[in-house]
Amino acid sequence: MTGPDHPRLLPSTLIEEHTADPGSPRRVRRTVRDWLVDLGLFLLAGVIALVVATDPSPAPSPWVVRADLLAGVLGCAALWLRRRWPVGVALALTPLAVFSDLVGGAVLITQFTVVVHRPFRVAAPVCGLGLATVPLYGLVRADPDLPFPLLALLGVVLTVTVLGWGMFVRARRQLVLSLRERARRAESEARLRAEQAQRRAREQIAREMHDVLAHRLSLLSVHAGALEYHPDASPEDVSRAAGVIRHSAHQALQDLRDVIGVLRAPVGEDADPGGQPAGPDGERPQPALSHLADLVAESRRAGTAVTLDDRLEDPEAVPATVGRTAYRIVQEGLTNVRKHAPGGEVTVTVEGDPGRGLTVEVRNPLPAAGCAPSDIPGAGQGLLGLTERATLVGGRLEHGRTSRGDFRLHAWLPWPA
Incomplete structure (x- = not known):
């Protein structure tokens, strides 16, 4: 209606x-x-x-x-x-x-x-x-x-009967129509909630694809560019770069397959299309803060000088959602360095305690004058996505140039006691 x-x-x-x-x-x-x-x-x-x-x-x-x-x-x-x-x-x-x-x-x-x-x-x-x-x-x-009294009584009885019966029928019809309207409104609200959940799922998948594929493809682009600009490289260097390119392309396809598997796999499925065991909700395995060393090692193999300063006593103690957000922040920071300041030295600092919160910082020097940034394409949505991720878990993210002449990506994430 x-x-x-x-x-x-x-x-x-x-x-x-x-x-x-x-x-x-x-x-x-x-x-x-x-x-x-x-x-x-x-x-x-x-x-x-x-x-x-x-x-x-x-x-x-x-x-x-x-x-x-x-x-x-x-x-x-x-x-x-x-x-x-x-x-x-x-x-x-x-x-x-x-x-x-x-x-x-x-x-x-x-x-x-x-x-x-x-x-x-x-x-x-x-x-x-x-x-x-x-x-x-x-x-x-x-x-x-x-007699008139009996006539008057008969008139009152008939009128009251008509009035009472009619009011009962009207109230019953109003109740039925109200229940129908409530059912239609409930169906409409359920449909709206389903559409909102679908939109949130699409946004989450889009963020995952950006975070994962941008990192992988930037590694592939760096090594491909090295082969293009150094045609006189030794066969060993060419073979090593080709191996990294092949590995990065394979990993990018695997990550893409995993993300698409989230759309196809029913909840509770034991494994995703990539053969990896699924999480408790049927989703593909998510990165944790304990995987940060592997991420840094991968960037080092791609030629980025990364210094990791991990001051956490037990990374496994960090809540899963907070640890995953911190991982994505570092991942996007390293990807941005390869895009905008190739060859720069990056410092990644992670510290925090329960109750005080988790602090993640990625610093890199600004590119020297006359040094052109990498031609790796970007959508310009990475930092916006990171800000949204940090806000969703109750944290905050800041980024920009500092007085020391470098670029600083700083995030604070809540870590309950």
Whole structure:
């Protein structure tokens, strides 16, 4: 019931839209059930009129009999309009009950329709008007066999019955419509949550692909560039560089296969497509801070002078999420050095304690004047991604040139006691 062309309706509005004006955009066409209900009520009003017509009580005058018959016919016929104009039909038929017995059934049905499809503030005056016709009926069509107190009691009982039954039906319909609306809203919210989870998963996969592949491909580009600019290299150097290129390309393909495997592998699968055992949630194995020495060694083999100052007593004690974030920060820092300051010496410092937090710092001298940076392409999103990673775990990241003439990448990550 919601959408750009159909505003969200309250349950009472949904009930009342069946009785809207002909020109209203919310008018609902009658269903087969509506036609059957209208036909049944029409026949019920006709049966009540026939039963009343068999009453042998004499009429006050012939014109009252003719008016009673005409009012009964008009009342039964007007029931077909009660869905479109419930209040108008009820107000038109109620005065006829002053002198007509045959219209009594139709009046009660129209009052019930008003109670079901209109709020109490509208239904109560309509039913009150019907109750006010009882004394007038006693004056116009006095019956010696029916004392006025009994007539008044009968009118009150019928009016209260119609009002109470109609309010019960209206409340039940509102409850059903409210439950349906709540179910539709729950489905919509579930669909929205699924879309948000899918978007977060895609963003996470994109970060993983950037962090992993940028590192691998930068190593490959460095060694390929060395072969290009040193054609006179010895066969041993060429063979060693070719081996690193082959190994880096193989690792890049393996990492790419692992990341794509996250999309394909169901939760709880024992192994990813690369043959490595999966984590507890079915995801591919994630790097930890204890793997930092391997990362540094790999960069050294690629020709980057890296000094690792690891001041942690037990890297395994660092929480997995924090350790993985620290690993990615160092990885991206080394990748940026190969891109923007090739040949520079890098210092990686890792220190911290539980309760004080984990500090990660990557420093490298700025490239000398006239030294062109590497032509390794980049998207310029690496540092933004690192800032987002640090923020997600409750930390912070800073980067930029320092007064000492070098570039500093500094991060603080929380390490609970």
